[in-house]
Amino acid sequence: MTEPIISVRDLSVSYEGHQVLNRVNLDIQPNEVMVLLGGSGSGKSTMLRHIIGLERPDSGSVLVRGVDINRCSAKDLRNIRRSVGVAFQDAALFNSLSTEENVGLPMRELTTLAEPVIEIMIYMKLAVVGLGAAGKLQPYELSGGMKKRAAVARAIALDPQILVFDEPSAGLDPIVSAELDDLILFLKRAFQMTILVVTHEIPSAFRIADRVAMLYKGSLIAADNKEAFKGSTDPRIRQFLDRIPDPITESAAVQDHLRELAGLTGVAP
Amino acid sequence: MNAFEDLGSVVIQQFAYVGGLTDQFWSGMRALPRMLPIMGKRGRWQGALRQMAAIGVAALPMIGIMALCAGFILALQGAAELRRFGALRYVIDLVAIGFTRELGPLLTAIVVSGRSGSAFSAEIGTMNVTNEIDALQTMALDPIEFVLAPKFLAALIMVPCLTIMCNVFGIAAGAGFMYLSTKMTIGVYARYVFDSIVLRDVFSGLVKSVAFATIIVQVGCMEGFKVRGGPEAVGRATTSAVVKSTFLVILADLFFTAIFYLTGWSS
Numbered sequence: 001m002t003e004p005i006i007s008v009r010d011l012s013v014s015y016e017g018h019q020v021l022n023r024v025n026l027d028i029q030p031n032e033v034m035v036l037l038g039g040s041g042s043g044k045s046t047m048l049r050h051i052i053g054l055e056r057p058d059s060g061s062v063l064v065r066g067v068d069i070n071r072c073s074a075k076d077l078r079n080i081r082r083s084v085g086v087a088f089q090d091a092a093l094f095n096s097l098s099t100e101e102n103v104g105l106p107m108r109e110l111t112t113l114a115e116p117v118i119e120i121m122i123y124m125k126l127a128v129v130g131l132g133a134a135g136k137l138q139p140y141e142l143s144g145g146m147k148k149r150a151a152v153a154r155a156i157a158l159d160p161q162i163l164v165f166d167e168p169s170a171g172l173d174p175i176v177s178a179e180l181d182d183l184i185l186f187l188k189r190a191f192q193m194t195i196l197v198v199t200h201e202i203p204s205a206f207r208i209a210d211r212v213a214m215l216y217k218g219s220l221i222a223a224d225n226k227e228a229f230k231g232s233t234d235p236r237i238r239q240f241l242d243r244i245p246d247p248i249t250e251s252a253a254v255q256d257h258l259r260e261l262a263g264l265t266g267v268a269p
Numbered sequence: 270m271n272a273f274e275d276l277g278s279v280v281i282q283q284f285a286y287v288g289g290l291t292d293q294f295w296s297g298m299r300a301l302p303r304m305l306p307i308m309g310k311r312g313r314w315q316g317a318l319r320q321m322a323a324i325g326v327a328a329l330p331m332i333g334i335m336a337l338c339a340g341f342i343l344a345l346q347g348a349a350e351l352r353r354f355g356a357l358r359y360v361i362d363l364v365a366i367g368f369t370r371e372l373g374p375l376l377t378a379i380v381v382s383g384r385s386g387s388a389f390s391a392e393i394g395t396m397n398v399t400n401e402i403d404a405l406q407t408m409a410l411d412p413i414e415f416v417l418a419p420k421f422l423a424a425l426i427m428v429p430c431l432t433i434m435c436n437v438f439g440i441a442a443g444a445g446f447m448y449l450s451t452k453m454t455i456g457v458y459a460r461y462v463f464d465s466i467v468l469r470d471v472f473s474g475l476v477k478s479v480a481f482a483t484i485i486v487q488v489g490c491m492e493g494f495k496v497r498g499g500p501e502a503v504g505r506a507t508t509s510a511v512v513k514s515t516f517l518v519i520l521a522d523l524f525f526t527a528i529f530y531l532t533g534w535s536s
Contacts, residue, residue, distance in 0.1 A: 052407050081409035092400035106408045108311060109415075154404075 003066070005030045005162060005194050006051060011060035013046055020046045022218040023060065030161075033188055033195045035205040035226075038215035039240060047215065048166055048198045052086050053077060064162070082110060085155030089167040091147035093139040099150050100126065100135035106157045125153040128190075129183060145176035152183065162194045163187060169201040181207045202241060206230065214240065290487050293413065293494075297487070300411070300418035316419040324385045324420070325427030329434060332380050336435040339376055340364055340442025348450065357451065361458065362465040364443030369470040370529075373436040375522055378481035381428055382514045386489035389420055390510035393493025394503035402494070417490045421483075428482035429475045436474065473534055477525050481518050488514040 004027035013021040021043045028034045038044040049055045051062055053069040061068045064080050072080070093102045104122045107113055113121070126132050129149040134142065142150060148168060155163055165184065169177040181204050188195050199205055205212060206226055213223040216236045222229055232238065239246075306314040347363040393416055396402050405412050440462055447453040492510040496502045528534075 049403075054403055054406060078409040081407060084407065086404065086407040088400045088404060090399055092404040094396075094401055094404075095399075106410075109410055110408070 002029060004028055004063075005065060006196065007063040008047070008051065009061045009063065011047065011050060011062065012058050013043075013050065013055075014058055020218050021050075021057070021215075024215070024218075024220045026213055026220055026223055028194060028196060030194050031188070031192050032210040033184065033197065033208050035209035035212045036196065036198045036215065037200060037202070037205055037212055037240065039200060041217075042215040043218040044198045044200075044215050045166065048164065048196075051196065052084060052164055053081065082158055083160050084162045084164060085158070085160035086164045087148065087151040087155045087166065087168065089170055091139070091151040093142075093147060093150055093154070095139050097139075098135065099131065099137050099139065099142065102139070102150060103135075103153045103157055106154065110158065121157070125157055126150075128156070128187075129153045130179075144171055145173075145179065148172070148180060149183065152187075156187065156191070156193075159191065160193065162196065165195070165197040165199075167199055168197060169199060169204045177201070177204060178207075184208050216240075286491075290491055293417070293491055294483065294487050296411075296413040297417050297421045300414040301422055303414060304418050304422045313419065317422045320419050320423030321427050323388070324381060324423050325431055328380055328384055328427075328431060331384070332377055332431050332435050333438045335376055335380060336368075336373070336438035337442045337445075339372060340368065340439035341446055343367055343372070343439070344443045344446035348446070358461065361443060361447065361461040364446075365440055365462045365465045366470060368436045368439035369466050369474050371474070371522075371526070372439060373432045374474045374477040374481060375518070376439075377428060377432045377435045377478060378485065378518045379515060381424070381431065381482070382485045382489075382511055382518060385420075385424070386485045386510045386514045387507045389486065389489030390492040390496075390506045391503055392416075393490055394496035394506045397493065397496045398499060398503060412494070417486070420490065421486045424482040424486045425479060428485075429478045432474060432478040433471075436471070469534060473525070473529050477522060480521050480525065484517045484521060485514045488517060 006026075006028040008024055008026040011021050011024040012019070024043075024047060026036075036044050036047065046055075050057055051064075053062070053064075056070050061070060063069070065083065067076055067080055069077060069080055093099070094105070097105065100122045103125050104118050107118045107121060111118075122135065123132060126135050129152050131146060131149050131153060134146060134150070139147060139150070152163075152165075168180050168184070172180065184195060184197065185208055187193055195208075197205070197208060209226045211224060212226050212229040214221050214229070214237060221234060221236055222232060224232070229237070230241070232241075238244075303309045304313050304317045344360050344364050347360045348357055351357055351359050351363075393402070396416070402412050402416075405415055443462075444453075444455055444458045447458050448455070489510045492506040492513070496506045
């Protein structure tokens with residue numbers, strides 16, 4: 001097995017005493033599509049924010065291309081960030097800039113390319129995501145799917161080695177969502193990118209993933225190829241895959257709280 | 270014991286806030302050269318230019334009207350007392366010195382704080398809520414340089430300019446009052462104005478205006494950067510930016526006025 005391009009080691013994070021991630025370990029290999037699954041509140045968004053270096057963990061480390069992003073120099077961190085493209089859940093396009101200015105921003109800010117070259121590259125990036133004709137539009141003029149595509153175009157502006165998607169299918173209809181899945185697969189095939197997708201959409205995950213990892217209440221409970229993951233007998237994974245709801249009102253904590261509200265004390269019969 | 274703990278916690282929070290502001294201020298200072306034309310980063314000065322239009326040009330009508338009103342009010346209030354001693358002419362000194370040293374910078378700062386300070390926090394707060402600040406960081410772009418520095422440079426240039434315009438409008442209001450009450454011509458009024466103020470008065474006002482511009486930008490941006498949560502947090506940040514920057518502007522005004530008084534600058 002080759003050296004992992006992203007390596008999460010014993011990552012622990014807590015907010016105000018609440019443990020969000022508990023000693024998580026995960027390796028992501030070059031050129032693979034890794035899908036990180038998990039229910040709401042499982043810690044997957046927190047893990048993503050730590051992988052892209054937006055937050056510092058309580059303990060543990062995140063190594064990207066062998067560099068610990070929480071302990072490296074500012075220059076190294078800049079270099080690492082240039083090799084990672086991020087497409088955020090709500091696209092995070094700059095509303096003060098047009099679509100093509102959004103895509104051109106990293107090129108204008110971080111390279112010394114001449115303006116005509118940048119304009120050609122912007123068109124190419126927008127064409128890759130199917131927005132060749134939408135460059136002049138402002139972000140508010142784009143549909144939800146177009147915004148996500150524009151965000152992808154901006155994320156791949158500097159030809160990153162790693163592409164990270166936060167909930168790419170969220171808020172999209174099934175057709176647009178499937179188009180985005182195709183785009184992710186195309187990017188992997190065409191540019192040999194390593195792709196990390198954080199989602200809770202099971203059909204989308206199985207369509208694009210080489211491997212699937214799953215977080216459950218802050219702990220990583222699986223990291224396997226998708227066939228093995230599909231066939232898992234772990235009840236927590238089966239509950240997620242088979243869409244079995246939690247028996248919320250029957251849980252001991254809820255019952256205790258209801259008894260407390262009713263002024264009843266003592267142990268439930 | 271709880272009261273002491275609460276007090277300690279509040280004090281620590283305030284020190285942390287001032288520390289954060291200072292840190293942000295120096296980061297902003299270091300980023301300023303990159304906003305300049307030719308020697309700065311490609312196209313960045315255009316952003317600063319747009320901010321200058323928003324902070325300065327767009328605020329001019331409001332500052333003009335407020336300065337005219339304040340100048341007239343000051344002249345009326347002053348005249349009511351000075352007339353009793355036959356010293357109506359000193360209304361000119363009151364208005365000219367009052368505006369150049371004090372009212373011009375303060376009035377300008379309050380208008381800029383209300384218009385632009387709130388806009389900074391709302392803009393940056395919204396960028397925070399929609400992950401635009403995160404996006405900048407993941408693109409290896411410094412939010413301080415990209416978002417704060419153009420505003421900082423624009424405010425450092427435009428607030429002193431607006432202060433001068435505020436002085437002009439305020440003193441012009443005094444001219445209006447003197448013409449209406451004593452038929453004093455503009456030429457005579459202008460001569461009295463130039464007799465009453467010295468360059469030092471104008472300069473001390475401009476020093477204050479630079480300090481006020483710094484406070485408004487730093488507080489407005491910091492409140493925006495601190496936003497966590499949803500749209501209601503943006504609203505709170507906007508209110509907080511105006512309240513805190515106005516409070517700190519008045520504190521800074523007191524500080525500078527005391528310094529000028531103690532060093533004999535204002536005598």
